[in-house]
Amino acid sequence: MNFVDLNFIEKCITQLANCTEKDRPFTRLVFSDEFIQGRVWLTQKFKELNLITKVDEAGNLVGIYKSSNNASKKILIGSHIDTVAYGGKYDGIAGVISGLSIIKYLSDNDIELPFDIEVYDYLGEELNDWNMSCIGSRGICGALSEEMLNSKNSNGILLKDEINRIGGNTNNIDKLSNQFQNVLACFELHIEQGTTLENKGIDIGVVESMPNISRHKILIEGQAGHSGTTLMENRKDALVVASKLIIFINKLAKEISQKDNRHFVATVGKIEVSPNYVTIIPSDVEFIIDLRVVNKTSRDFFLNQLNKEIVKFKKVGNLKINFQDLMNSPYIEMNKTLNESLKKSVNDLNFTFMMMDSGAGHDTAHLAKVSKASIIFIPCQNGLSHCPEEFTESINIKKGSEVILKSILDLKDNYNEII
Numbered sequence: 001m002n003f004v005d006l007n008f009i010e011k012c013i014t015q016l017a018n019c020t021e022k023d024r025p026f027t028r029l030v031f032s033d034e035f036i037q038g039r040v041w042l043t044q045k046f047k048e049l050n051l052i053t054k055v056d057e058a059g060n061l062v063g064i065y066k067s068s069n070n071a072s073k074k075i076l077i078g079s080h081i082d083t084v085a086y087g088g089k090y091d092g093i094a095g096v097i098s099g100l101s102i103i104k105y106l107s108d109n110d111i112e113l114p115f116d117i118e119v120y121d122y123l124g125e126e127l128n129d130w131n132m133s134c135i136g137s138r139g140i141c142g143a144l145s146e147e148m149l150n151s152k153n154s155n156g157i158l159l160k161d162e163i164n165r166i167g168g169n170t171n172n173i174d175k176l177s178n179q180f181q182n183v184l185a186c187f188e189l190h191i192e193q194g195t196t197l198e199n200k201g202i203d204i205g206v207v208e209s210m211p212n213i214s215r216h217k218i219l220i221e222g223q224a225g226h227s228g229t230t231l232m233e234n235r236k237d238a239l240v241v242a243s244k245l246i247i248f249i250n251k252l253a254k255e256i257s258q259k260d261n262r263h264f265v266a267t268v269g270k271i272e273v274s275p276n277y278v279t280i281i282p283s284d285v286e287f288i289i290d291l292r293v294v295n296k297t298s299r300d301f302f303l304n305q306l307n308k309e310i311v312k313f314k315k316v317g318n319l320k321i322n323f324q325d326l327m328n329s330p331y332i333e334m335n336k337t338l339n340e341s342l343k344k345s346v347n348d349l350n351f352t353f354m355m356m357d358s359g360a361g362h363d364t365a366h367l368a369k370v371s372k373a374s375i376i377f378i379p380c381q382n383g384l385s386h387c388p389e390e391f392t393e394s395i396n397i398k399k400g401s402e403v404i405l406k407s408i409l410d411l412k413d414n415y416n417e418i419i
């Protein structure tokens with residue numbers, strides 16, 4: 001079976017990759033000139049495929065393949081074309097091109113469907129200058145609050161002004177989430193951004209869940225002092241305690257992830273030391289733990305053990321340690337019926353699959369809160385992502401697209417039973 005056009009995928013990836021800041025490829029930050037250029041390219045592709053094109057109220061760019069019978073039901077396929085600075089050619093892009101390649105097959109073969117298909121470039125999935133990710137997918141789910149829309153970036157520009165500048169209409173954004181009563185399924189293809197599929201030689205990762213993501217701040221207050229005169233036994237060095245805690249966090253997370261056999265990662269990537277001076281014993285250290293977990297029992301165990309360790313250090317070191325929860329976004333399961341369909345498609349096409357958890361958040365995480373949604377992963381070389389070396393073979397995008405296409409065709413064949 002040869003559904004999807006490999007050359008088309010390769011050409012599209014190359015053309016879209018050219019929409020980049022020239023001196024730091026591949027950079028296509030949301031709302032930038034390069035981003036607008038990317039959207040002009042995508043709009044042109046939508047037109048070539050005879051899709052109805054629009055920018056919705058939340059600033060998502062949409063191409064609509066109309067059903068033969070003006071049906072009200074629809075399927076969404078999409079991902080994002082924005083990148084981080086010095087990002088790659090595939091993160092997000094692969095999912096949008098996948099949508100195009102599916103439409104191309106349907107259109108080339110005059111396949112009529114009892115529902116519409118909408119291909120999405122969800123606006124601004126990557127973390128941006130407003131300290132927010134997934135602007136567009138939050139927007140269509142009714143999860144962009146007034147406060148978020150009125151937030152300012154480092155240049156004082158309101159988020160809503162930028163969304164409206166590129167064609168959105170944030171005054172009417174509320175009505176978008178009503179459409180989900182007519183959505184039969186939301187699909188996304190994404191590179192794995194890890195090494196599991198590549199190492200196991202597996203074609204497709206069918207994602208079971210998106211992790212619970214939480215951030216926690218630890219503030220340690222010791223005592224500053226002269227680095228030359230304060231004897232070792234008299235010190236309350238906040239950085240030494242922070243270092244021990246960070247090692248503890250890393251070791252505990254490793255142990256849990258090995259026992260658990262599900263996704264469990266903990267990272268300390270941000271640390272501030274005061275007064276941060278060569279000849280002064282550090283008095284205050286603040287660091288943030290980024291925790292991503294799919295198993296609640298493991299999460300509770302981790303936080304419990306960490307708390308015990310903090311109590312121990314407080315007693316031994318005679319210093320203050322403050323623990324604060326910063327944010328907590330819930331664990332989200334992908335739709336089981338869609339996953340069954342995706343697995344069946346993999347088998348029908350003689351590809352291989354495994355069930356897996358996602359380590360990162362994606363647009364689909366938001367869609368899954370209001371609709372039937374699922375995401376599949378394809379292998380990416382050496383697990384590298386968010387860097388110019390990011391790479392996946394076009395054949396991987398082709399296989400993933402064929403799996404989604406097959407599930408769409410199955411929905412078509414079983415349409416009367418579904419609705």
Ligand SMILES: [Zn+2]
Nearest residue numbers: 091092125190
């Ligand atoms: Zn992405």
